[in-house]
Amino acid sequence: MSWHKQILRVNLTEGRCQIEPLNMEWANDYLGQRGLGSKYLLEEMDPAADALSPENKVIFATGPVTGTLASTSGRYSVITKGALTDAIACSNSGGKFGAELKFAGYDLLIIEGESEKPVYLHIEDDKVELCDASEVWGKTVWETEDFLGKKYADPLMRFASIGQAGENLCRYACVVNDRHRAAGRSGVGTVMGAKKIKAIAVRGTKGVKSPDPAGYFKLASEVNARMTERDEMSRDGTLAMIDVTNNFGALPTRNNRSVRFEGAEKLNPEAMHTPNANGHTNIITNGACFGCTIGCGRICHVDPTHFSIKDKPQYHGASGGLEYETAYALGAACGVDDIDAATYVGFLCNEYGMDPISLGGSIAAAMELFDIGAITEQDTNGVKLEFGSAEALCAMGEMTARNEGIGADIAMGSKRLCEKYGHPDLSMSVKGQEFAAYDGRGMQGMGLAYATSNRGACHLRASPYEHDFETTDIEGKAQVVYDSQNEVAFIDSTGLCLFPSECGWSIKDYLELVNGSCESDWSEDDVQTVGERIWNLERLFNIKAGLGKKDDTLPKRILEEPADVGTAKGLVCKLGDMLPEYYQLRGWNEEGEPTSDTISRLGL
Amino acid sequence: MQVSVKLFGGLREYLPAGSAFNACVLNLPEGSMLTDVLSHLPIPENKTYIVLLNDVKLDREAHADTIVSASDEIVLLPPIKGG
Numbered sequence: 001m002s003w004h005k006q007i008l009r010v011n012l013t014e015g016r017c018q019i020e021p022l023n024m025e026w027a028n029d030y031l032g033q034r035g036l037g038s039k040y041l042l043e044e045m046d047p048a049a050d051a052l053s054p055e056n057k058v059i060f061a062t063g064p065v066t067g068t069l070a071s072t073s074g075r076y077s078v079i080t081k082g083a084l085t086d087a088i089a090c091s092n093s094g095g096k097f098g099a100e101l102k103f104a105g106y107d108l109l110i111i112e113g114e115s116e117k118p119v120y121l122h123i124e125d126d127k128v129e130l131c132d133a134s135e136v137w138g139k140t141v142w143e144t145e146d147f148l149g150k151k152y153a154d155p156l157m158r159f160a161s162i163g164q165a166g167e168n169l170c171r172y173a174c175v176v177n178d179r180h181r182a183a184g185r186s187g188v189g190t191v192m193g194a195k196k197i198k199a200i201a202v203r204g205t206k207g208v209k210s211p212d213p214a215g216y217f218k219l220a221s222e223v224n225a226r227m228t229e230r231d232e233m234s235r236d237g238t239l240a241m242i243d244v245t246n247n248f249g250a251l252p253t254r255n256n257r258s259v260r261f262e263g264a265e266k267l268n269p270e271a272m273h274t275p276n277a278n279g280h281t282n283i284i285t286n287g288a289c290f291g292c293t294i295g296c297g298r299i300c301h302v303d304p305t306h307f308s309i310k311d312k313p314q315y316h317g318a319s320g321g322l323e324y325e326t327a328y329a330l331g332a333a334c335g336v337d338d339i340d341a342a343t344y345v346g347f348l349c350n351e352y353g354m355d356p357i358s359l360g361g362s363i364a365a366a367m368e369l370f371d372i373g374a375i376t377e378q379d380t381n382g383v384k385l386e387f388g389s390a391e392a393l394c395a396m397g398e399m400t401a402r403n404e405g406i407g408a409d410i411a412m413g414s415k416r417l418c419e420k421y422g423h424p425d426l427s428m429s430v431k432g433q434e435f436a437a438y439d440g441r442g443m444q445g446m447g448l449a450y451a452t453s454n455r456g457a458c459h460l461r462a463s464p465y466e467h468d469f470e471t472t473d474i475e476g477k478a479q480v481v482y483d484s485q486n487e488v489a490f491i492d493s494t495g496l497c498l499f500p501s502e503c504g505w506s507i508k509d510y511l512e513l514v515n516g517s518c519e520s521d522w523s524e525d526d527v528q529t530v531g532e533r534i535w536n537l538e539r540l541f542n543i544k545a546g547l548g549k550k551d552d553t554l555p556k557r558i559l560e561e562p563a564d565v566g567t568a569k570g571l572v573c574k575l576g577d578m579l580p581e582y583y584q585l586r587g588w589n590e591e592g593e594p595t596s597d598t599i600s601r602l603g604l
Numbered sequence: 605m606q607v608s609v610k611l612f613g614g615l616r617e618y619l620p621a622g623s624a625f626n627a628c629v630l631n632l633p634e635g636s637m638l639t640d641v642l643s644h645l646p647i648p649e650n651k652t653y654i655v656l657l658n659d660v661k662l663d664r665e666a667h668a669d670t671i672v673s674a675s676d677e678i679v680l681l682p683p684i685k686g687g
Contacts, residue, residue, distance in 0.1 A: 232614040232682070243612035243626075244681045247656060269613075270625055465685040469654055471661075502685045567661050 002064050002208045002517040003027065008106045008128060010121060012195055013054060013113030017121075017128040022107050027064075029603065031514070032107060034090045035493035035534040037061030037079035040110065041088065042537060047544035051081040051187070052169065052194040054114035060101060060160070060200070061109075063495025067102035067208045067290070069220040070513045071227060072497035074099050074290025076183075081545065083187030083194070084171045084358065084413050085432045085456040088541040091174065091188045092460070092492060093160075094289030095181030100158040102495075103204025111197060120148070120161075120199040125206060133198040137167065140351045141176040148201045157203040163353030166193035168403040170411035172358035172434075176350055180320025181289065181297075184355040186433060186455050211519065219516045223509050230294045230503035234286055236269035237296045238324035241437070242332075243268050248469060249566010250442025251328065252435055254335045254387045255364040256428045256555070259439045259563045263337025267327045271339055272298070278305055282339055284318050294499055298322060302347070306340040308394045319347055325459075328437030329360025334367055334393050341390035345397035352401035358413055361434025363396045365414035365426050366406065374421045381405045425556045431456035431547065440554055440573040441563040443468035445477040447573035448582060451552045452481070454538035460498065461485060472568050478581040486531030493534060533602045536586075536594050540604065549592040552579060605634050605674040607641055613682035618647045638662065638670040641678060654681040 005022045023040075030039045037059040049055035059079040066073055076098025082089030101109060104123050111121075118137035119130045136144045141163040148159055159177060166173035166189035173189035174182040183189075192198075210216040232240060245251040246264040253261040265271065272283045280303040287297030300321025302309050309315040321343055322330075330342040349356040369375040370385035377384065383395045383406075399407025409417050414427040414434055428435045433456025440447025445464025453461040463484035467477060487507060491498055494514050501507075511522055522530075542548075553559075554575055562570045583590065587598030594604070610627045611619055619628050630644050638657065647653065655662050656679040662670060672678065 236613065240613045240682070241684050244654075244684050247610075247612065247679045247681055248654070248661075249659065274625075463685060466683060469661075469681075469683060566659055567656065569659065 002068055002210060004102070004105045004107050004206070006106055007108045007110060008123070009110045009112070010130065011113045012111065012115040012119065012130070012197060015130055017130065019126070029530070030534060030537070031490065031493035031530055032063035033061045033066070033075065033077045033493045033495055034079065034092070034489065035530065037077055037108065038088060038090060038534060038537055038541065040108065041079050041081075042541045044110075045081070047081065047088070047541045048546060049081070051083045051086055051191060054195070056081045056191055058111040058188065058191050058195065059108060062098050062102045062107055063493055064517045065513050066495030067099035068210070068513075068517055069217055069291070070496060071220070071224045071291055071293040072289065072500055073495055074292065075495050075497055076101060077492065078175050078183040078188040080188050080191045082455065083169070083173070083190035085186050086545060087431050087455060087547055088538045088545070089186035089188055089455050090492070091183035091185045093175070093177055093181050093183040094292070094497060095158070095178030096290045097158040097160045097177035097202065098495070099290040100156070100202045100204050103207055104202050105204060105206045109200070111195065114194065115196040118196045118198050120201060121197065123200065123202040125204055136198055138164065140164065141353050142179060142351050144199050145179060148199060152201060152203070154203055157201055159199055159201050161199035161353070162189040162192045163351060164403070165352045165354045165401060165411070166190055168411065169193055170354060170400065170403065171413040171416070172355040173353050174355050176353050180350040182350065182355070185357065185458065189353050210517070216516050219512060223505070223512055224293055226504055226509055227293060227500050228504040233499065233503055234295050237286065237298050239269050239272060239298070239322060239327055241324040242327055244469070245438060245442070248442055249563060249568055250439045251332050252428065252437065252439045253332045255333060255368040255426065256435070256439060256557055257368070258565065259442050259568065260565045261332035261335070261337075263335070264332060266337040267322070267331045267339055267342065272300070272322065276303060278303055282343060283321060287320070289497070292497065294503055296323070296499060300343050302340045302344050306344070307391070308341055308344040315344060315347055320350055322346055325437050326356045326360070329357045330393065333360045333364040335387035336390050336393050338390035341394050345393055348397045348401050354401065357436055358434045359397065359400060359410070361428055362410045362414040362417055363393060365418055365428065366396065366410055367392070368426050369418065369421050369423060372423070374423055375406070379406050428555055428557070429457055430554060431551050433457045439563065440558045440575070441571050442472070442566055442568040444472055444474050444573055444578070445481055447554055447558060447575055448477060448481045448578045449485070451554050451575055451579070452485075452582060454535065454542055461488060463488060472571060474574050474578050478578050478585055482582060482585040483528070485535055486528050489531035489534040490527045493530070529602070533604065536598065536602055536604055539594060543593060552592055605632060606630070607632055607636070607672055607674060607676065607678065609641060609645070609678045609680065611645070611680045613684065615647065615653055615680050615682050618645050620645070636672055638667040638672055638678075641672055642667065652683050654683060655679070656681065
């Protein structure tokens with residue numbers, strides 16, 4: 001069985017690290033990663049506690065398939081109460097860190113309490129120690145990885161760190177591993193910063209055991225061969241989506257004032273692959289996480305003559321480039337069509353540890369506040385914070401990374417920013433978390449998915465894409481969102497990536513790998529049941545944290561201002577017509593609370 | 605008449621030789637149907653895609669009943685599931 005059946009618990013207040021047995025009953029009910037981590041969080045903390053208080057916990061959770069021979073098995077999640085949302089947060093990352101944590105012998109790492117001084121956690125199998133982090137506190141993610149890499153001189157050691165954004169309690173700070181993969185959303189890195197834990201360095205030599213290695217090798221090979229539609233994702237990454245949403249009329253532009261961006265073709269895969277006037281091509285190659293046979297990652301570099309970096313040789317090298325979400329947030333959302341500027345600010349996000357979606361969404365909100373005169377050049381230190389200005393985008397990226405001037409306001413996230421400047425309706429967020437790259441008017445199902453997502457607006461908590469590109473008619477959308485939320489919750493708990501489901505895998509393929517890893521006999525019905533259990537557990541956490549029906553909503557703009565162009569021209573999101581059916585499908589009452597029957601049926 | 609069509613994503617590989625990187629211009633008789641336009645592109649039968657005509661999504665059943673004109677904007681999009 002691929003479980004190590006072990007938890008590593010680190011109490012920062014007491015400076016104590018101890019190994020405990022994994023609760024296998026919970027692993028059977030919630031699988032691993034997102035489900036199991038959420039179960040531990042709800043059982044161990046009061047959801048009403050302040051996200052930045054010592055009572056909050058940070059759980060790094062692998063899944064049963066993490067680190068195995070299955071393709072895309074490098075996933076892990078960070079589960080905590082989100083600093084951005086005050087809701088349950090579960091942020092998923094790839095790279096190689098998750099598999100290494102598993103190889104060290106731990107299914108879960110639970111970090112609790114709060115350290116008096118900055119520390120980092122050093123793990124080499126059973127050897128675990130908290131170390132003084134004063135030499136890296138105040139440093140970037142990249143500097144931290146370089147320092148620890150040199151100190152331990154083990155090329156297979158992996159790191160997950162926060163940058164200065166996490167230290168400064170930027171509300172959407174992320175945990176970055178392997179230089180440019182991130183548990184990006186909801187402020188999970190902010191909680192690390194509040195606890196004064198800078199990084200985790202891990203090296204494992206225990207591997208992942210299977211009772212039938214040859215059989216599992218055969219199974220993983222067979223399932224991998226079924227991923228037959230990956231060429232486009234390998235070549236263009238997720239960025240291919242920008243042409244679809246833009247033409248369809250669902251690409252949020254200039255803080256959702258429009259659903260189509262006239263500059264999208266300067267940010268699309270062709271733009272990334274085509275040399276500019278200087279002969280510089282943005283993309284160098286693609287990149288893959290542990291065990292991945294897709295390679296959706298973009299490895300890019302900024303034109304060295306571009307204004308943003310011409311005097312900064314440290315940014316002339318290659319690193320993680322634009323994906324669809326970053327191209328939206330640091331491009332269309334701000335009305336900026338400069339691929340070099342967006343790539344540079346994406347580098348800043350990886351380096352300083354910020355979620356680019358929330359950063360871009362917050363800068364876009366600031367640009368609209370500037371446009372209506374609520375923010376002035378006095379506030380911005382003279383920067384003309386205009387939609388479309390690549391210079392303003394870069395300046396805001398730098399000021400936010402360093403928590404300087406107006407950047408300290410942008411670091412609060414768009415909700416707090418817009419409240420401060422007197423226009424709360426201009427925050428394009430749900431539960432305080434900024435929209436992803438889909439507009440809920442052009443994609444009505446996504447509107448419902450955003451509104452009901454337990455971690456705030458998110459494009460990865462449901463999969464209404466196919467239905468939304470089929471029709472803007474809302475009939476059937478509540479069912480699609482409900483079913484896919486459950487399925488995604490299951491996949492997020494396996495240790496596998498969601499993207500194989502876009503490249504040829506069905507849920508049966510995921511199931512075969514889970515059953516092969518766990519020596520279990522899960523069925524497709526179990527997928528829905530486990531997913532539903534996880535979804536309701538997260539909901540119960542949020543209810544105890546004070547959230548409810550009032551938070552299952554969308555900004556006024558999406559509910560009242562019709563889309564200006566595209567297939568949904570003239571439409572607003574019909575959330576109010578979809579929500580009652582959704583609650584009914586979930587087995588919740590009119591207030592959005594799970595009924596006693598639902599709680600009992602799911603064994604909650 | 606000349607009708608221009610834009611193709612995105614992996615559909616670009618079905619553009620006729622000599623096309624711009626994501627668009628082509630087809631010479632068709634006046635009164636041609638949308639199906640005539642699509643038949644000039646070597647897209648395999650089993651390949652699914654979305655057709656937008658002047659910002660309106662058209663179901664497959666409507667292709668044979670839709671007359672196109674030179675001023676129409678025709679866009680073909682691949683069905684991508686998330687990102």
